[in-house]
Amino acid sequence: MENVKAKIIENFTRLARKKVVETDVVKDLKIDSLDLAEIIVLAEEEFNISISDQELMQIVTVQDVVDLVLSKV
Template sequence: MKIQQTIISKLEYMSKKKVTLDSTLEQLNVDSLDLADLIIEAEKEFQIQIPDEELTKIKKVKDIVILVEKLKSNI
């Protein structure tokens, strides 16, 4: 749950909009630079490494949460 709360909180700060798991990055006006910043923060905070090829699959907030949870559980 902490992963979900952290990511939603960061996206709400970036986009200044209400964020849900089903929010798309497009709806939140999150561009590739914003996504890169978010990924770098998530990697540092959760001590994971997100492969670049996974970034193209991220369309919704829940995609980020699921990816981070999966990588975190593999450690």
């Protein structure tokens, strides 16, 4: 479980070019929809899951992504 969280935060940190914590709001990180899509695709590939567009639209915080991925692994 911690591996999932660490990997997602690592991907956010790389794209945001600053330290990211799970309580950060995605919009405040200056991550656009393409960057978020990249993070989701990486998670889908890494953890062999599928995330729908509807689920993607409900993401507000980094923790939302972590919770979503954890619910599918």
